Amino acid sequence: MVTRPLRFAEIVAVGSELLTPFRSDTNSLYLTARLNELGLDVRGKSVVPDDRATVAAAVRAALARADVVVTTGGLGPTDDDVTREAVADVAGVAFEEAPALLAAIEARFARRGIRMPSINARQAQVPQGAVALDNPNGTAPGLWLRIGEQILIALPGPPRELKPMLEVSVLPRLRDLCAGAVLRRRTVKTTGRSESHVEEVAQPIYTTWLQSDPVISTTILAAPGQVELHLSAQGADAAGLDRALDAAVQKLEAALAPAVFSVDGRTLEEVVGTLLLERGFTLSAAESCTAGLFLGALTHVSGSSAWITGGVVAYANHVKVQALDVPAALIAAHGAVSEPVAQAMAAGVRRRLKTDLGVGITGIAGPTGGAEAKPVGTVVLAVSSPGDRNVVQTIRLAGDRATVRRMAVQAALDLIRRVLTDADYN
Amino acid sequence: MVTRPLRFAEIVAVGSELLTPFRSDTNSLYLTARLNELGLDVRGKSVVPDDRATVAAAVRAALARADVVVTTGGLGPTDDDVTREAVADVAGVAFEEAPALLAAIEARFARRGIRMPSINARQAQVPQGAVALDNPNGTAPGLWLRIGEQILIALPGPPRELKPMLEVSVLPRLRDLCAGAVLRRRTVKTTGRSESHVEEVAQPIYTTWLQSDPVISTTILAAPGQVELHLSAQGADAAGLDRALDAAVQKLEAALAPAVFSVDGRTLEEVVGTLLLERGFTLSAAESCTAGLFLGALTHVSGSSAWITGGVVAYANHVKVQALDVPAALIAAHGAVSEPVAQAMAAGVRRRLKTDLGVGITGIAGPTGGAEAKPVGTVVLAVSSPGDRNVVQTIRLAGDRATVRRMAVQAALDLIRRVLTDADYN
Numbered sequence: 069m070v071t072r073p074l075r076f077a078e079i080v081a082v083g084s085e086l087l088t089p090f091r092s093d094t095n096s097l098y099l100t101a102r103l104n105e106l107g108l109d110v111r112g113k114s115v116v117p118d119d120r121a122t123v124a125a126a127v128r129a130a131l132a133r134a135d136v137v138v139t140t141g142g143l144g145p146t147d148d149d150v151t152r153e154a155v156a157d158v159a160g161v162a163f164e165e166a167p168a169l170l171a172a173i174e175a176r177f178a179r180r181g182i183r184m185p186s187i188n189a190r191q192a193q194v195p196q197g198a199v200a201l202d203n204p205n206g207t208a209p210g211l212w213l214r215i216g217e218q219i220l221i222a223l224p225g226p227p228r229e230l231k232p233m234l235e236v237s238v239l240p241r242l243r244d245l246c247a248g249a250v251l252r253r254r255t256v257k258t259t260g261r262s263e264s265h266v267e268e269v270a271q272p273i274y275t276t277w278l279q280s281d282p283v284i285s286t287t288i289l290a291a292p293g294q295v296e297l298h299l300s301a302q303g304a305d306a307a308g309l310d311r312a313l314d315a316a317v318q319k320l321e322a323a324l325a326p327a328v329f330s331v332d333g334r335t336l337e338e339v340v341g342t343l344l345l346e347r348g349f350t351l352s353a354a355e356s357c358t359a360g361l362f363l364g365a366l367t368h369v370s371g372s373s374a375w376i377t378g379g380v381v382a383y384a385n386h387v388k389v390q391a392l393d394v395p396a397a398l399i400a401a402h403g404a405v406s407e408p409v410a411q412a413m414a415a416g417v418r419r420r421l422k423t424d425l426g427v428g429i430t431g432i433a434g435p436t437g438g439a440e441a442k443p444v445g446t447v448v449l450a451v452s453s454p455g456d457r458n459v460v461q462t463i464r465l466a467g468d469r470a471t472v473r474r475m476a477v478q479a480a481l482d483l484i485r486r487v488l489t490d491a492d493y494n
Numbered sequence: 495m496v497t498r499p500l501r502f503a504e505i506v507a508v509g510s511e512l513l514t515p516f517r518s519d520t521n522s523l524y525l526t527a528r529l530n531e532l533g534l535d536v537r538g539k540s541v542v543p544d545d546r547a548t549v550a551a552a553v554r555a556a557l558a559r560a561d562v563v564v565t566t567g568g569l570g571p572t573d574d575d576v577t578r579e580a581v582a583d584v585a586g587v588a589f590e591e592a593p594a595l596l597a598a599i600e601a602r603f604a605r606r607g608i609r610m611p612s613i614n615a616r617q618a619q620v621p622q623g624a625v626a627l628d629n630p631n632g633t634a635p636g637l638w639l640r641i642g643e644q645i646l647i648a649l650p651g652p653p654r655e656l657k658p659m660l661e662v663s664v665l666p667r668l669r670d671l672c673a674g675a676v677l678r679r680r681t682v683k684t685t686g687r688s689e690s691h692v693e694e695v696a697q698p699i700y701t702t703w704l705q706s707d708p709v710i711s712t713t714i715l716a717a718p719g720q721v722e723l724h725l726s727a728q729g730a731d732a733a734g735l736d737r738a739l740d741a742a743v744q745k746l747e748a749a750l751a752p753a754v755f756s757v758d759g760r761t762l763e764e765v766v767g768t769l770l771l772e773r774g775f776t777l778s779a780a781e782s783c784t785a786g787l788f789l790g791a792l793t794h795v796s797g798s799s800a801w802i803t804g805g806v807v808a809y810a811n812h813v814k815v816q817a818l819d820v821p822a823a824l825i826a827a828h829g830a831v832s833e834p835v836a837q838a839m840a841a842g843v844r845r846r847l848k849t850d851l852g853v854g855i856t857g858i859a860g861p862t863g864g865a866e867a868k869p870v871g872t873v874v875l876a877v878s879s880p881g882d883r884n885v886v887q888t889i890r891l892a893g894d895r896a897t898v899r900r901m902a903v904q905a906a907l908d909l910i911r912r913v914l915t916d917a918d919y920n
Contacts, residue, residue, distance in 0.1 A: 084713045085724060087536045088679075089527035091715075092518060101515035110513045112548070114540040118713070122538070122559075129555065133548075146693040146714055147701075179869075180890050185690040205893060207690075226716070228897060287516050298516070353807075359793035360786025363807045367785035370861055370895055378813040380806055381779075381789045387804040387847055391817070421813055435796055469796055 074219065074245050077108045078130035082142035082151050083225060084117040095140045095223075095230055102234060106242055107249040107302070108136060118142060123154035131158070131218055136242065141225030143208035145188040151222050152211070156195035159215055163193040169200050173207045201237040205229045212241060219245070249302055252309040256297040256320050258327040259336060259482045263290040269323050270297060277316060282309055284316050292471045293478030294336070329485060336481045337365045343488040344375035344425075351484070352421040353379035354392050354413035356404065357431035357447065362477045377423045382413065392416030405430050405442055407460045410450035418452045425487075426452040429480050431465075433472045447476045449483050459487055500645065500671050501728075503534040504556035508568035508577050509651060510543040521566045521649075521656055528660060532668055533675030533728055534562060544568060549580035553646065557584070561644055562668065567651030569634035571614045577648050578637070582621035585641055589619040595626050599633050627663040631655045638667060645671070675728060678735040682723040682746050684753040685762060685908045689716040695749050696723060703742060708735055710742050718897045719904025720762070755911055762907045763791050769914040770801035770851075777910070778847035779805035780818050780839035782830065783857035783873065788903045803849045808839065818842030831856050831868055833886045836876035844878045851913075852878040855906050857891075859898045873902045875909050885913055 079100070081093040093115055100110045111134060116126045123142065130137040142151030156163060170192035177184040191207055194200050201210030206229040211222040221238055223230045258266055267288055274297075277284035282301040289296045299316055301309045321328045329339050344351055353363050360381045367376055380391045385404055388394040394412040402408045410428040418426025431447030438444035445465040452458050461483060465475045505526070507519040519541055526536045537560055542552045549568065556563040568577030582589060596618035603610040617633055620626050627636030632655040637648040647664055649656045684692055693714055700723075703710035708727045715722045725742055727735045747754045755765050770777055779789050786807045793802055806817045811830055814820040820838040828834045836854040844852025857873030864870035871891040878884050887909060891901045 084711075085715050087526065087539065088724065089523050089530065092520065092523055094518065097515050097518055100513065104515065112540065112542055112552075113513065114538065116538055126538075144716075145690050147697060148713060176892070180892055182688075185694055187693065188690055205897075228718075228894060287514075289516060355786065359789045359802070360781065360805065360807060361790035363785045363809075364787035364790050364899075367809065368896060368899075373809055376785070376809050378807040378809040378817070379786070380817070381786060381804040383789070383793065383799055383802050383804040384847075391804070391806070391846065420817065421810075470794060473790075473794075 074108060074135040074242070076111045076134040077103050077136040077138065078112040078114075078134040079110060080123070080126045080130055080137060080139045081113070081115045081225075082118065082123050082139055082154075083115070084148070086115045086141075087117055093140070095225065095227060098227070098231065099138060099140070099234065101253075102239060103136070103138075103242075104300075105251045105253065106239070106246040107251055108242070108246060118148040118150055120150040120153050120157070123150055124157040127154060127158045127220065131215065131220065135217070136219045136221070138221045138223060140223050140230060143191070143210065143222060143224045145185070145191055145207065149190075149208075152190075152193065152195070155198070155211055155213060155220060155222050158220065159195055159197065159213055161196040161198075164196055166192050166194045166200055169194065169209055172202075176207055201233050203229055204232055204236075210237065212238065249304055250306050250309065251300060251302045252306065252313055254299040254313045254317050254331065255333060256299070256317055256324070256328055257330040257336070258295050258297075258324055259293055259329055259478055261295060261324075261327045263288060263295050266295045266297070266324065266327070270320055273319055273323060274299075274316075280312070282312050284312060292467065293475040326486065326489075329482065335368075336478060336485070338369055340366065340481050340484050340488070341369040341372055341375060343485060347488060349424040349488075350375055350377050351425045351427065352377045352417045352423040353427040353429065353480075354388075354417035355379060355381050355429045356383060356388070356413070357433045358429050358473055358476050358480070359383055361473055362427065362429055362480050365477050365481065377421050379421070379427075380417055388413060388416075392420065403442065405432055405446055405448055407448055407450070407462060410448040411452070411458060411460050414450040414452035414458070424454055425484070427480055427484065428452070429476060431472070431476055433469045433476075435469060445472050447472070447479065449476075449480050451483055451487050453487060459483065499675055500534060500561040500668070501675065502537045502560040503529050503562040503564065504538040504540075504560040505536060506549070506552045506556055506563065506565045507539070507541045507651075508544060508549050508565055509541075510574070512541045512567075513543055519566070521651070521653060524653070524657065525564060525566070525660065528665060529562070529564075529668075530677045530679075532665070532672040533677050534668070534672060535677060535728060544574040544576055546576040546580050546583070549576055550583040553580060553584045557641065557644055557646065562647065563644070564647045564649060566649050566656060569617070569636070569648060569650045571611070571617055571633065575634075578616070578619065578621070581624070581637055581639060581646060581648050584646065585621055585623065585639055587622040587624075590622050592618050592620045592626055595620065595635055598628075602633055627659050629655055630658055630662075636663065638664070675730055676732045676735065677726060677728045678732065678739055680725040680739045680743050680757065681759060682725070682743055682750070682754055683756040683762070684721045684723075684750055685719055685755055685904055687721060687750075687753045689714060689721050692721045692723070692750065692753070696746055699745055699749055700725075700742075706738070708738050710738060718893065719901040752912060752915075755908065762904060762911070764795055766792065766907050766910050766914070767795040767798055767801060769911060773914060775850040775914070776801055776803045777851045777853065778803045778843045778849040779853040779855065779906075780814075780843035781805060781807050781855045782809060782814070782839070783859045784855050784899050784902050784906070785809055787899055788853065788855055788906050791903050791907065803847050805847070805853075806843055814839060814842075818846065829868070831858055831872055831874055833874055833876070833888060836874040837878070837884060837886050840876040840878035840884070850880055851910065853906055853910065854878070855902060857898070857902055859895045859902075861895060871898050873898070873905065875902075875906050877909055877913050879913060885909065
């Protein structure tokens with residue numbers, strides 16, 4: 069039985085590929101965030117190769133310092149997956165077969181019409197005394213093992229397997245053992261402003277919170293087309309922390325509006341999807357430089373077929389003319405990357421696909437194709453909407469090809485958001 | 495004196511900020527690449543907080559396993575910078591003042607018209623026997639220390655300080671001690687097979703290489719729709735390693751064909767782009783469940799406008815009918831996710847956009863929309879090509895919405911690859 073609250077955690081990432089120049093352990097950032105929320109302080113991380121004795125030694129060393137040790141990776145079916153064995157070595161126990169687990173793995177293969185390869189049978193072997201953790205997204209079960217007063221947790225390496233297992237099977241078990249202080253967080257997401265601009269506005273505000281009670285810590289995180297403010301506060305009074313954080317979020321929202329698009333964790337595509345659903349609008353898009361990534365992003369949201377009709381990827385100019393009715397003379401006069409052409413693309417796709425809103429995106433993603441008047445990173449966005457109310461915008465984006473395309477998608481999503489939240493449309 | 499060549503390295507990153515959810519150690523990727531080039535195999539990495547005893551313990555543990563240990567960070571002038579002290583503790587030596595170093599740090603401040611803060615004097619203290627490494631971009635000198643036959647190197651954390659110090663002061667010293675051993679790598683990328691299936695075929699082959707001369711190590715890495723085999727070999731004879739690795743790659747290619755799409759690092763979209771360019775073919779796509787992500791992926795490749803014409807995102811059925819000429823009766827008879835509809839989409843987009851090849855993708859990405867006959871994850875892919883040679887394929891994919899969509903894109907890319915490498919088309 070655990071008699072004192074758990075306080076310190078360590079993470080051991082298993083995988084020879086994480087010791088090459090090509091891969092780094094990113095799971096530990098997510099894990100750290102979630103462990104922190106339970107008041108667990110991560111005091112060390114290590115990366116070890118797929119070698120049974122080395123993994124066992126790293127886990128033993130971590131258990132000498134921490135109350136909770138989480139391993140990631142090495143639970144697969146192949147010979148180089150040795151975490152299961154290393155965990156058993158550390159605990160000093162033998163394996164036992166878990167028939168229910170074997171049946172679940174076989175069923176997983178059967179659903180895909182495949183016979184289970186014999187090597188997968190290993191994954192149904194569980195160290196004695198360990199709890200096998202369900203893996204909804206893969207064949208590798210996780211492990212939860214008490215060793216005296218300490219907890220050893222083995223999670224699979226792929227993030228899409230690790231995350232749901234952590235949320236569903238690990239955090240609820242840990243929460244019961246982490247009595248006391250809680251850590252609360254909020255995230256304010258902005259788009260359309262640079263990190264330094266957000267910092268300039270936000271810094272005078274959040275600096276004062278370092279002397280407040282509770283203390284609120286703020287971190288700024290930037291990604292292409294998006295700057296996030298992460299707020300956190302720690303203490304015994306969860307309700308008090310929530311009140312203080314909500315007030316802090318409101319202050320930042322007021323100062324940074326209209327760049328703030330979400331304070332509840334939603335992505336920009338989710339926010340736009342909700343707005344379209346609320347207004348009962350359908351949307352189509354004509355994409356050139358983003359070539360499908362804009363509609364691809366909007367349709368990440370499940371249920372998006374209610375508001376997304378479809379679109380045209382008009383990479384070649386003749387597609388703009390033939391599939392979108394953009395006059396060839398307009399392209400000849402202004403160039404494919406121009407406001408008249410973007411507007412004609414938006415109007416054309418809206419008319420052809422019979423939607424309430426039409427979006428046009430054309431630009432120069434690079435690295436070639438730029439000119440003095442229209443350098444690489446020039447992107448033109450247009451929205452065509454009911455009553456022929458139209459918006460068009462030319463922006464200049466910095467970065468490599470992938471970054472320019474990603475930022476163009478964000479900017480187009482944000483333009484729709486602004487159109488839909490404009491007083492005229494409500 | 496070092497009497498045997500150095501082979502194994504470990505990296506210890508020092509910094510409490512690297513144990514938060516917001517920062518990760520990226521220096522180690524760069525360091526690993528440069529150490530690998532000297533034939534040093536990185537066998538472990540750890541991240542430790544700014545605590546003298548913890549840093550010293552981590553360095554001692556690393557020295558128990560490796561010939562070379564590199565620390566990063568913790569060399570600054572403030573109280574929480576403790577790497578210098580930890581290095582001295584590990585070596586069991588006292589500090590001595592380095593007057594030349596002190597003069598250099600004072601001169602650095604003087605150049606900026608600032609008197610050196612007294613705390614910076616600490617940075618001129620060097621553990622006895624250590625060589626201070628010049629820092630052209632900062633005040634913190636690095637340290638190079640021999641402990642018996644082993645080498646302990648302490649580098650500053652900021653990349654713009656670490657990198658020049660590594661290049662100018664560390665690598666030349668290490669090169670002399672590495673006696674010409676080099677590490678060579680190859681990557682074999684496959685698609686369309688599960689990790690376990692690739693393992694089942696590859697394992698009997700690569701196991702024999704563990705006893706060969708040179709020894710070739712193999713690691714398997716899986717991502718949605720892609721399984722990679724990473725091969726590496728170490729030794730003095732670079733040309734011999736290259737020959738052995740090339741032969742190994744050929745064996746895997748022969749055993750795993752046609753699942754192998756790249757042995758030169760290229761992505762699947764790059765491989766498909768090159769094939770289209772070589773054949774002089776243009777391509778268009780009609781996408782339903784992937785909604786633009788297939789064309790978005792293909793156009794990540796710069797210059798892709800030479801082979802990608804565009805496409806139609808036919809999310810709603812009426813777009814399939816109106817923009818792609820799919821007969822409404824066909825959808826009514828077979829459903830939108832069916833082989834006849836996928837074929838009609840591929841033929842329709844090819845005819846409408848006047849391309850050599852047309853691709854049709856329709857499926858159920860989930861989480862809703864599945865039925866017993868067509869569960870979530872069912873995806874139908876079709877290719878329409880010159881001479882009305884057509885291919886259609888129904889696949890079942892496992893995973894969440896994002897994974898199914900990503901795997902559907904990979905499967906569609908792979909189908910084009912197979913069509914283009916088929917003897918009939920060459």
